[in-house]
Amino acid sequence: METIYDEIEIEDFTFDPITQLFQYPCPCGDKFAVGIDDLQDGEDIAICPSCSLMVRVVFDPEDLKEYYDQLD
């Protein structure tokens, strides 16, 4: 079983409408990332490309609407 390092509220992530990624600092210096469509599909884990740490994204599905609106 993988250990979840921390739980982070979606509001604390930075959303980039270009890459459609939510990002949040990782203690290694890189950033945890998860795509908005992955969250929509029920995924709630953001991973870091530089290390094994993972965080759980705390959100309600309806929270995603305001971010989808930024894509237009």
Place this chain on the structure above:
Amino acid sequence: MKYQLLCCGSNGSGQLGVGNVDDHNIIQKAGFLSDGKDFITSKQPISIACGGNHTLVLLESNEVFATGSSESGQLGIDTQSQINRFLKLDGLWKLVSCGWEFSILVSMDGVVYVSGLGLKGELGLGKTQTRTTKLTPISFTFPDMIIDVKSSMNHTVVRLANGDFYGWGVSRKGQLGLTSEKVLWTPTKLEFGLNPSSYTGYSVGKDFTVLYGDSGLKFFGTQDKVQRSIQENTVTIKSSKVLSMWTSIHILDGNRLISYGNNSHGQLFPTKTGLPFKEFAVGSEHGLALTNSNSVYAWGWGEHGNCGEYSETENRDEVTFDYLNKIYEGDNCIAIAGGCATSWIVTQLV
């Protein structure tokens, strides 16, 4: 007397200042950018501040040397995206701190200069300036001298000589005390309940600030696991020193270290293998202890080599150092510091 700077750990942006961008799990010698020589100086390093991917070293001569990423302007030099050895910054400085992608430097006459990126008030320059690639003064006059500055991922707390606390950055979780604002965009006097002078010290972690003194320990912000432990253990310890990783706190109680909070990767001090130590330091998710015999041990999350080489083979992963792992042996280590998966050692050369 000469002093040397040594290090190991995460180095993808040159934040170790060792002349490359490889992670290191064996202690390395940091170097100067100017001549490529080892970081050896007759002026003692007195403060080492680390951001997500950059490092500042303050010498007793008030000179500051910087290395690592300046992608967001955090080094205050807008010539390159990163440097991988230490470069001397212009000016003389009294205090330094670093957050995720920003640097805070206090000048000799008490003016706070900032550089880098802070979308949520981290620069303290107001809502309209969230990025600067050169050291920029905050136009705010503090009512007394600044004696301490500490930053975590995205908030900064300074202490004045009169005991008052001022801060800026993200305040939504309560990490900047009693305020209804989500962000404090400029330096603001902070309210931490009690009279500020009842606190002897403070420490900042991700989303929280912890203050301590004769009346015990007070926690402001959020970090569920720390808060739960504090409640369960009704912390009344009168500690001389409390340090914070991103998601845990570490309280010096006599010669014991008591840790509360996130233990996902062995961050809580492994007391079962305790040994006498005279100094300790923490990074984002790891800790360092300097023993009475001047050796340095590491514990916690060590995926990038910041806790040295993994030596306990029975464990499944090789990133959780839930034991004290020796990273430096010698009789000349005088100071230690931790950053974002980086470890720092200052030795005395005789």
